[in-house]
Amino acid sequence: MTSPFIIAIDGPAAAGKGTLSRLIAEHYGFHHLDTGLTYRAVAKALLDAGLPLDDETVAEKMAIEMELAGLDRSVLAQHHIGEAASKIAVMPAVRRALVAAQRKFATKKPGTVLDGRDIGTVVCPDATIKLYVTASPEVRARRRYDEIVGGGGAAVFDEVFSDVKKRDERDMGRADSPLKPADDAHLLDTSEMSIDAAFRAACDLIDVALKKD
Ligand code: CDP
Ligand code: CDP
Secondary structure: OOOOEEEEEEOOOOOOHHHHHHHHHHHHOOEEEEOHHHHHHHHHHHHHOOOOOOOHHHHHHHHHHOOHHHOOHHHHOOHHHHHHHHHHOOOHHHHHHHHHHHHHHHOOOOEEEEEEOOHHHHHOOOOOEEEEEEOOHHHHHHHHHHHHHHOOOOOOHHHHHHHHHHHHHHHHHOOOOOOOOOOOOEEEEOOOOOHHHHHHHHHHHHHHHHHHO
16 A cells, blocks of 8 residues: 555435444544534634634634644534534635645545545545445434434434435535535445444445555
8 A cells, every 4th residue: 555545435414424434444443534523613613702603704714723633522513513514614715724634634644534525526536435425314314313312312303304404405505515426436325224234335345445556
């Protein structure tokens, strides 16, 4: 393996990207970056400072100051932060700053796994292998709902379902780096798959790419 091996994993909210990426990174001994956390960190910094979510110059400054080392999943996981993240993610200046940090991370050796919305299309178009992980909106809303309720929170399924669809529309409909599968991505629909089955299917594809590299 000469250049770093890059695994790009994209897909909509609650498709299972994060879970799959963590398992893959651990299995192959690669570094992992959940790029959604970078957008969440910028959104949280704005919310904490009482700053608006629609001022691109202010949001860009936060994005430039964002430190990959400071990203904490447990702090950034809340539902309202994901919603706010998708609002600032439409801003080209914010994306430029965060994509620069993500690309730098992607060069780590021996390899990296990056998951998000635009890894295979924009951040790492030359990734060694690209997976587009998806599931039906109903299944994804059910997973998110179970996560909230399982964590002791309160939720109404119809509201979670409507939020998932709203976020899909925002992520797929934006002008800059919309969510879509790269032309050369392998599609993995996990609607009917357990985490373990999705992990095995992903490893089968990655093993083939590793042999070619
Ligand atoms: O990162 P992303 O938002 O795409 O999804 P995730 O956080 O990895 O997964 C969302 C939830 O769905 C988690 O609670 C997973 O355990 C669950 N999941 C599942 O039940 N079956 C799968 N095949 C994948 C994920
Ligand atoms: O975990 P979940 O799939 O709900 O969301 P996330 O991956 O943490 O991402 C939160 C939001 O950040 C997404 O809805 C996108 O709007 C944005 N995002 C993006 O635009 N590009 C990425 N590479 C990752 C996230």
